[in-house]
Amino acid sequence: MSDDSGLWLLAAGPAGATALYWALYRFYRNTDKSHSFEHETEIDAKPVTGSDRRVDSISGTQEKRIRGDNVYEYRKRVARVSSGDD
Structure with missing residues (x-):
């Protein structure tokens, strides 16, 4: 007898x-059916718009906390959102 x-x-x-x-891999990646975005999509690029307006400047501060933070006021941070049906 053989043990094969x-x-x-x-x-x-x-x-x-x-x-x-x-x-x-073939089921989740389905690379043969995927959309080749870079080659099949035409994008009309427009110039970037915006401004570099300076809003505020703080330099040389020694404060350890940010004014107006609500770290310890958790009830204000985590407020319930009312649905309007109440």
Whole structure:
């Protein structure tokens, strides 16, 4: 009798894992069906608009906290949103 009959079981593990990995990769990535955005989409670029207006400047401050913070006022930070049906 030959002991080669159980070898297929040892080969089935890595082969099955490889097949499962490839099937899941193809299912979730579906690279053959995906939209090639860079090549199939036309984008009309427009010039950037905006301004560099200076709002406020604080220099040389020694304060350890920011004025007006609400770190310890958690009821003001985490307020319930009313739905209007109340």
